[in-house]
Amino acid sequence: MQIIQCLHAAILVSDLERAEHFYGKVLGLYKIDRTLKFPGAWYQVGEFQIHLIVADISSDMVDSQKLGRNRHLAFSVANLDAAKEQIINNNCPVQMSASGRAALFTQDPDGNIIELSQV
Template structure:
C-alpha cells in the first residue's frame, strides 16, 4: 500500500448551524458543495476537506482537560497566530496557548472537537 494524499477528516456535530458558523465564519474556511442526502457540510483548505456530519449523539472524549493538545485534534497552519487569537477572543471562543512554547494554540468547536492553530515559519 502507498498512501498518496490526505483527503478529509470527518467530525461529528450536534448543531449544524452553530458548527457552520464556527468553521465558516470564525475559522474562515471555504464551504464546498456536497450532494449527499444526510445532514452535514463540507469545508476545504487547499485540497483537504473537513466533513461536518450531524449526529444525534456526541460522545465527549477529552482525556486531558488541562492540556488540550494531548487530546484528539485537527491542526491547521495560520499566517498570524496573534490575529487568530484575537478572532477567537472576539467570538468568545475558549482557547489554550500551547504548553510546549511553540507558536500554537488550541480551541474547541461548539461540540468540543479540538482544533490546533499553529504559526509555521515557511522557508
C-alpha cells in the same frame, strides 16, 4: 500500500448551524457543495476537506488541562496573534501550547479540538 494524500477528516457535530458558524465564520473556511442527503457540511482547505456530520455525540476528552494531548485537527495560520484575537472575539476558548511553540488550541461548539500553529 503507499498512502499518497490525506483527503478529508470527518468531524461529528450536534448542531449543524452552530458548527457552520464556527468553521465558516470564526475559522473562515470555504464551504463547498455536497451531494449527500444526510445532514452535514463540507469545507475545503487547500487540497484537504473537513466534513461536518450531524450525529448524537458525547465528549471523549482525555486531558482537559492540555488540549493538544487529545484528538484534534491542526491548521497552519499566517498570523497566530490575529487568529487568537478572532477566536477570543468569538467567545471561543483559547489555550496556548504548553510546549512554548507558536500554537494555540480552541474548541468548536461540540468540544472538537482545533490547533492553530504559526509555521
